[in-house]
Amino acid sequence: MTEYYTRMGDGKRVSMTKEQIMADLQAGTADAADMGEIPALSSAEMEQLFEIIADKNRIVGVEPGHEVVLTYDIGQLDFTGDNGNSGNGVDMGRLESALLHERALGADTFELAHADYSIKPVKPIIANEMQTMEEIQNEIVAPYFYGAMPNMGLYYAPDGPYGNPADLLREFKMEESMASSEAASEHLARDIEYVSTRIIQAGADGFNFDTTASAGDADFVGTLKGVEALRKACPDAYINVGMAGESVMGIHGGMEYDGKIVAGMYPHQQVKVAEKAGADVFGPVCNTNTSKSLAWNLARSVTFIKECVKVASIPCHVNMGMGVGGIPMCETAPIDAVTRCNKAMVEIAHVDGI
């Protein structure tokens, strides 16, 4: 029986028969449909996914004319970072990196980022960031944003002033934990307004909120309120809200935005509140399960993202990288899997950008 070369979610090479791949595609889409209470992929779409996975070529792509926008996060850190999971350890300045992304790598947008890539540490150095933004804007042609993670974990002990829900919940101090989340969320919203409005005033074309809701529902609400404030202060700013995960974790459990509890929201629900807050672009995420096959992960991801794109009124630029979008989680994501996942997102989920 013919076997096809494919991957597991941790990047391991495996060979699977068509029946095995189809069974995993079926299970993956069924899992997403069950969790998100959304439609599963059709038989035709799963057959199309199989064709993409089973393609004999190592690298696959979309047909000419079907290319989508490539927007980047993490700024220059994909070159300069050296912690093994977010960069290549190539030392270069932020201007050089921005121009390389624009002129050599085909980035349609790019962004300036602080080494810590979080809102909070940018506050004390905002003047430096504004100056750098202005300088690079004089050179670059592509839309150039500022990017940072809301990263509300930095507002909790030991990094910040508020009690850490992880500790408070273990002590069954539920009310204190919720109050701490609410206070941190408000603080985050204030800091987002402070940082984002200043960097837009310095000439940034927009702001990319990356890895939103990494600290759960309060992080998400704080970010949405920050987006609201930015939209109000800078009506023309281009705002991209990218998520941390497929589901918003309920660390508080009851926080609402626009009258809706955000905990447990999946991409097709997240995008609607991002729109309401004032986002121009939404970056949905689906996490990779390292114990499952590429087929399972990709079918699951495409199911979630397709529904998100379907209900969205704004463009969706799906997060595609190590450990998301069906792509395996390993230090160097294998190009065969990366290109297959991207092709599927464009051709089946119909994303507007990557």
Add this chain to the structure above:
Amino acid sequence: MAFENEEKKLHDALVSCKVPDIAKAVEEAHAAGMSATAIIDCLGNSMSEVGVLFERGKLFLPHVLSAANGMKKAMDDLGPELAAGGETGEAKAAVVMGTVEGDVHDIGKSICSTMLQCAGFEVHDLGRDVPKGNFINEVQNGCSFCGMSALMTTTMTVQKDVIEMLKEAGLRDKVTVMVGGAPVTQAYADKIGADIYGESASETTRKAKELVA
């Protein structure tokens, strides 16, 4: 089935995650003649369903804790009868938990710690970026489970380092090593010689409970 109605009320109350409702259902079941052990068993089974709903994103950590709090209150209220029946309420085992050195991602680990605590384990949560030696110290001081979390491919190797250190210290046979985190798989856990791989907090807790049952 005897006490079918009471069991349903206990189940519904626990899954509602409301402490007053749980307390009321316990009181009514006890008044109807249900034994303390049977009540706790029923709540324990319902707690597993809370874990499933949590895993499916239908309930969240505060809800799980609230349910656990309700169960704890029931154990306190039924304490004398449980003690007479040989149920001491003592911790199942002591567990050291931490996110390994070099890794600051601790939400998953914290959820797992909380779930283990709810399941009756004594949890020593060392937090994040935990020096390898601190795990060894806790095992030397009596922890019979050692749980290590890693979110990054670059830090998951520390789990192996700690297992090697446990061997060198002559402690490996005295402790059940549990590993988890997004990049970790069953195959990796097998490769480094861990005893339990948990894909989720609920799975880890279930596997740990099975070992002490």
